[in-house]
Amino acid sequence: MPMVTINGVEVEVEKDVSILEAAAQAGFDVPHFCYHPALSAPANCRMCLVEVERAPKLLPACYNPVSDGMVVQTESEQVVRARKAVLEFILVNHPVDCPICDKAGECKLQDYYFAYDAQESRMRAEKQHKVKAYPIGPRVVYDGERCILCTRCIRFCEEISGTSELTLADRGDKIEVRTFPGQELDNDYSLCTVDVCPVGALTSRDFRFKCRVWLLTSTESICTGCSQGCNIHLDHFRNETQRYRPRYNSEVNDYWMCDDGRLTYKNLHTDRLLSPQHNGATDNWHTLTKSVAAKLEKQIKAHGEESIALVLSAQAACEDIFLAKLFHEEILGKKAQLYIAGKPSGKHDDFLINADKNPNRRGIEAVFAKLDGIKDVATLAGDITAGTIKTVYMMGTEFGEGDRSEAVAALKKCELFILQSTQGADLLDVAHIALPACTHAEKEGTFVNEEGIAQPFYKAYEPHGDSLPDWQIFMRIAKAMGKSTLNFTFLSKVQDRMFEATELLRKAEEEAAAAAKKAAEEAAAKKAEEEAKKAEESAAATEEPQDSTPS
Amino acid sequence: MGTVNVKVLERHQKTFWEKSYIPEISRGLGVTVKQFFKNLSPNKEKRDTFTIQYPEAGTDHYAERFRGQHRLMKREDGQVRCVACMCCSTICPANCIHIEAAEHDDPSIEKYPKVFVIDELRCIVCGLCVEACPCDAIRMDTGTHMAPRTDRTTAFHQRDDLLKKGGISIATRAGQKALASKSS
Ligand code: SF4
Ligand code: SF4
Ligand code: SF4
Ligand code: SF4
Ligand code: FES
DSSP states (O other): OOEEEETTEEEEOOTTOBHHHHHHHHTOOOOOSSOOTTSOOOOOSOTTEEEETTOSSOEETTTSBOOTTOEEESSOHHHHHHHHHHHHHHTSSOOOOTTTOTTTTSOHHHHHIIIIIOOOOOOOSOOOOOOOSEESSSSEEEOTTTOOOOOHHHHIIIIISOOOOEEEESOGGGOEEEEOTTOOSOSTTTTHHHHHOSSTTEEETTTTTTSOGGGOEEEEEEOOSSTTOOEEEEEEETTEEEEEEEOOBTTTTBTOOOHHHHGGGGGGTSSBOOSOEETTEEOOHHHHHHHHHHHHHHHHHHHOGGGEEEEEETTSOHHHHHHHHHIIIIIIOTTSEEEEEOOOOOOOOSSSOOSOOOTTHHHHHHHHSOOTTEEEGGGHHHHHHHTSOOEEEEESSOOTTSOHHHHHHHHHTOSEEEEEESBOGGGTTTOSEEEEBOOGGGSOEEEEOTTOOEEEEOOOSOOSTTOBOHHHHHHHHHHHTTOTTSOOSSHHHHHHHHHHHHHHHHHHHHHHHHHHHHHHHHHHHHHHHHHHHHHHHHHHHHHHHHHHTTO | OOOOOOOOOOOOOOOHHHHTOHHHHHHHHHHHHHHHHHHTOSOGGGOSOOOOOTTTSOOSOOOTTOOOSOEEOBOTTSOBOOOOOOHHHHHOTTOOEEEEEEEOSSTTTOEEEEEEEEETTTOOOOOHHHHHOTTSOEEOOSOOOOOOOSOGGGGEEOHHHHHHHOOBOOOOGGGTTTGGGSOO
């Protein structure tokens, strides 16, 4: 492996890494615009020029691979002077309208200008004017004047989304990013071009002008748009989510996320159920949990445990599901029916988008270890009309692939329908009791994605209104029913118990599997033994006459 | 060890007149009454004190760079100069500027404040918003200030009220030409 010296620091790096990556390993940032770790390196911006000993001139660090014994300076006088010149060149026609520009605050050009250029423009002629606020796609707005022509967006569409809508058109100071004739930037990942654009040339139609980026606080979270579980930065301001941004995770989503998922944040704020409702009237948690407890007890007494349905939502976090499991085992009774619900499946592709639009279906599997005995919510309507189910306790408002209107009609016939959800949707009028749950932005938890990777998400801000995390709602009702076994003070305690339990379940399963395997092996061994014996016997049998022949 | 010099002070002994209080009190009251009538004199020149009905009535005693209530400046065509960059609301230590940006119909303007509210009661009149503004869009040179009021909502100055007080500014980069438009 080659040894290189960067600013006097020696590092050993993989063969063929670029100088820029080697410098990063040595702890030095080399300013760059066109280089992106997930895209090819065209070396067109020249921002990353560095000094390499014995090289005749400065080299672009993003493009040139290291070689053994290379000595590199990334902050030498010559390099800094080159950077200043490159910046001045890039800024010749740049409007520098940062106050209006949505990228200001997270703009590489702005940052590098202050770090390396910081001079007044020497341009005296009128600047070149290009398109402003041009709708290059339905979700993306392009500003030709701010574009520094790094081609990151073009390479994204060629190399990652594979849709190749973009190209550079014209030459010289008229050059612009355009779509090919008759096309627009409308692929499922088009908003990633906004992320890769180092300046404010591409902005998101949705986020544009909504909030200045320096006011945002970022919380690590998971996208709930589908079962891929893309890692995101949940950017929020004053208790409201303003946007999602992809967060790098090489195992799950790399640097990307899909447009639909990115816009699911809107659900966090639309038509929220914000206060507990009792027959349509606003109530408070204290009295309402008591009446829920009384009603549930009455129903259990009148019709037995098996008349109660607990509908689990694949939108809820593992911790919530785990509490639902305990609630089922210890409060409702093991004979109560379990159903699994979630959003109906939708479109999918072979990159990130999964057909299952629920973030945590695998989480339910992980908590319950096996899903037999848990019915699909599509059968709930039938069970209610058949009269086997009299009480429904439902998490979320989704009916999976089932027929929604049929399900809603059936729920109207329930003796008791308790809804526990972030939104009431059309079920609010039907529900006897509605319990406001908070969204994943307002609590901490774990989702298990399609691949079975358990990923934590964190609380960004306080729950809106009177809403509470699902796991706490289950605990409150359990407490009102006089059973204090469900008593966790912190989420970490729930997690400890949950991981312990799932671990036990997993171990039990593994043991069972091992035992089965052993039994099978033993049986096989026995069989083999027997067969060997038989073969021996038959061999002996055949041998005997052989022996006898010569004699 | 050095020696300590002690100076013994004679106590001031009160005279009989002083001890009896009455004459001294009437002497003091006399000063008050004299001043009282002097300041009631119809000839204002002769008065020793003057009262300004502050802040209801205006005064010309303001310094040239006095910071009063805000106003928003206009472009030459009368539109709001503010581009909703939020520099002022970001720097404001009292957190009293609320701006909602929106896309302008005119693409050459791009962004403008759909909502711009200053809570003048919360404002601590520091002037940082004016310093921060890159566009000479907000000024505090109205020479007026918050008068006492009973209704808090009247202290929320809306964009259009602020604009009514504003004049046209033709300031360009780095505040050049800003002074030329000051008086308007
Ligand atoms: S792209 Fe960057 S430098 Fe250019 S106007 Fe926007 S924030 Fe300023
Ligand atoms: S739009 Fe942005 S990403 Fe695309 S070439 Fe211009 S500056 Fe680069
Ligand atoms: S004067 Fe100071 S406190 Fe008042 S609005 Fe401006 S920045 Fe805020
Ligand atoms: S700093 Fe000036 S331009 Fe920016 S929002 Fe405030 S008043 Fe408007
Ligand atoms: S980052 Fe190396 S040339 Fe652009």
